[in-house]
Amino acid sequence: MKDIARDxxxxxxxxxxxxxxxxxxxxxxxxRVLKRMRKLNYQPDWIARSMVTGRTYLVGLVLPDLMHSFxxxxxxxxxxxxxxxxxxxxxxxxEEDPDIEKRDLEVLTARRVxxxxxxxxxxxxxxxxxxxxxxAGTPYVLVDRTIAGVEANFVGIKDQDVGHIATEHLIAQGAxxxxxxxxxxxxxxxxxxxGYRRALACxxxxxxxDYIVSAQWGDRGGYEAMRELLERxxxxxxxxxxxxxVAAGAIRAVLEAGLRVPQDIAVIGAGNIxxxxxxxxxxxxxxxxxxxxxxxxxxxxxxxxxxxxxxxxKKILIPPKLVVRDSSRLAMRVAPSAA
Numbered sequence: 479m480k481d482i483a484r485d486x487x488x489x490x491x492x493x494x495x496x497x498x499x500x501x502x503x504x505x506x507x508x509x510r511v512l513k514r515m516r517k518l519n520y521q522p523d524w525i526a527r528s529m530v531t532g533r534t535y536l537v538g539l540v541l542p543d544l545m546h547s548f549x550x551x552x553x554x555x556x557x558x559x560x561x562x563x564x565x566x567x568x569x570x571x572x573e574e575d576p577d578i579e580k581r582d583l584e585v586l587t588a589r590r591v592x593x594x595x596x597x598x599x600x601x602x603x604x605x606x607x608x609x610x611x612x613x614a615g616t617p618y619v620l621v622d623r624t625i626a627g628v629e630a631n632f633v634g635i636k637d638q639d640v641g642h643i644a645t646e647h648l649i650a651q652g653a654x655x656x657x658x659x660x661x662x663x664x665x666x667x668x669x670x671x672x673g674y675r676r677a678l679a680c681x682x683x684x685x686x687x688d689y690i691v692s693a694q695w696g697d698r699g700g701y702e703a704m705r706e707l708l709e710r711x712x713x714x715x716x717x718x719x720x721x722x723x724v725a726a727g728a729i730r731a732v733l734e735a736g737l738r739v740p741q742d743i744a745v746i747g748a749g750n751i752x753x754x755x756x757x758x759x760x761x762x763x764x765x766x767x768x769x770x771x772x773x774x775x776x777x778x779x780x781x782x783x784x785x786x787x788x789x790x791x792k793k794i795l796i797p798p799k800l801v802v803r804d805s806s807r808l809a810m811r812v813a814p815s816a817a
Contacts, residue, residue, distance in 0.1 A: 492511075496512070535564050536568055536589060538586035542574045548766070549622075551752075552775075555770060556775060594619070601663050618779070620633075622634045631782065633793075634796070636795055638673040640673060640764045650808075651808045657714035658719075659704065659724050660692050691706050703724070714743060716806070717744070719745060719747045722747035722751045725745050725805075746762040750764070750799075754803070755803060759804050761805045
């Protein structure tokens, strides 16, 4: 670091801050330092740095389902921000199990991570795990999901808006029997259900309890829930699915039943995951900017780690965006004229 500082005519502190992307350092100076670092093949001594700063340069990322590309993209956003700062990201996959999550958080805290980013699977207001984090003094940021009764840093989206936007879109397409395949009993599932109900109420439409069914996580859950909805009398003419994997499963069930999407049943999901536009029927969805969500969570966590005293919790909300594809297009609901 001394050689880099001497060669560039800057202070050692400037080089140190540039390597950490500190806000005091301009982007031009940071790039000059990084360029010189590459030329000298400089590798920071993180062990020595840890001894000086008292940090481990480890961050825990706790996610409910790494097979779901939404959370994989969140992880990519987190890593993209933290790795250039010298942090190693330790990922825990909780499989939507609150007990596994509690165990993983205990392990990560014992490893003395500098901070945590958590998409929590906790339900039923079990706050013990978060009280333990507060006692340990470990900074953390909740991502995608809030926890009732926990005042914490949060980066995500307003899930009621996701449900409202998706359902309002189906109403605008002319659908009159709109069902909802709801998700798990976490904040995202509850919020999207509220948004669905609110959109129907705003349109003067009745909420039919038998049109609301629960799905297990993933496309298999969506498939089974959609088969259940197809037995209703009459069946729905549109479905808002909790997320894109659930929507993909719902589309498979509709097609297997000999029906068409969207001509017979329109489908929309949420998340805009990687393969949504590559399905047999390209999927309409509500984009949640998952990678950006991860980046913002990482930035907020670094603020907390570097603060001299714990700052007041912040909430960063990313606006949802409607993405319309073939699975819900109005024009495709019109039957073709006879030849």
